[in-house]
Amino acid sequence: MNDSVYRRIEQSPRFRELVFKRERFAWILSAIMLGLYLAFILLIAFEPQLLGTRISPESTTTWGIPIGVGLIFSAFILTGIYVYRANGEFDDMNQAILDEVQK
Structure with missing residues (x-):
């Protein structure tokens, strides 16, 4: 691609x-992840006894383990959501932009 194609892409309203959509979506997912981590840290700070409570009286596992693992899985889930949308809607928009400017 040459400079004129790049300029047409940058000036395209679709681009x-x-x-805008990609950045907004990324910021929303980042805010969700930040909120989850913040909630976990606040839980550690203000209710540590909850995380140290056993799931059941005969269990050696405390509530902190599944909550922490859930936090890690939430990062994978949010990444999967982003990849799904990026490979679908965002790639389609990208291809439409390329088709438009290469005419």
């Missing part, structure tokens, strides 16, 4: 829409 601006793609950038």
